Amino acid sequence: MSCPRLIRVIGRVRETLRWWFAPQRVREEGPTPDYRFSLANERTFLAWLRTALALLAGGIAVQQFLTELPWALRTTVALLLVAGGALCAVRAVDHWVRTERAIRRGDDLPLNRFPALLSVGTVLIALLIIGALLWPR
Numbered sequence: 001m002s003c004p005r006l007i008r009v010i011g012r013v014r015e016t017l018r019w020w021f022a023p024q025r026v027r028e029e030g031p032t033p034d035y036r037f038s039l040a041n042e043r044t045f046l047a048w049l050r051t052a053l054a055l056l057a058g059g060i061a062v063q064q065f066l067t068e069l070p071w072a073l074r075t076t077v078a079l080l081l082v083a084g085g086a087l088c089a090v091r092a093v094d095h096w097v098r099t100e101r102a103i104r105r106g107d108d109l110p111l112n113r114f115p116a117l118l119s120v121g122t123v124l125i126a127l128l129i130i131g132a133l134l135w136p137r
Contacts, residue, residue: 019097026097030104041099048092051118055085062129069132080125088118 019025059081066074091114098110 016094019101020093026100026104029101030106033103037103038100041096041103044099045092045096048088048095052085052088052092055081055088059085066129069129073128073132077125077129080121084118084121088114
């Protein structure tokens with residue numbers, strides 16, 4: 001990655017983090033919407049956090065309780081679940097901020113591919129576990 005491009009990427013990351021940790025900036029985006037919309041957006045955010053926590057718990061459970069699986073496979077699945085949980089938590093706050101800004105500005109809601117990626121990743125991990133459990137020892 002070239003230096004100017006890296007500087008632009010770092011700048012975008014810093015700007016995104018500013019939005020995450022400065023909710024007063026979101027309020028400056030436009031008029032206050034009907035509270036029902038903001039509260040619905042918050043409930044969606046909380047649902048994403050519950051999903052993240054479930055993935056984290058699933059990773060811990062796989063590592064602790066699927067001891068009949070080979071160590072490398074068990075650890076790989078656990079790490080994939082924990083990483084998915086972390087990614088889900090980060091994606092939750094980013095989606096909340098982008099959606100809240102769009103609501104306040106009257107823009108279309110942001111598109112989101114993450115649910116599809118999360119679903120496909122979950123299916124792949126499930127197939128990996130099923131294959132490991134059915135594999136003769």
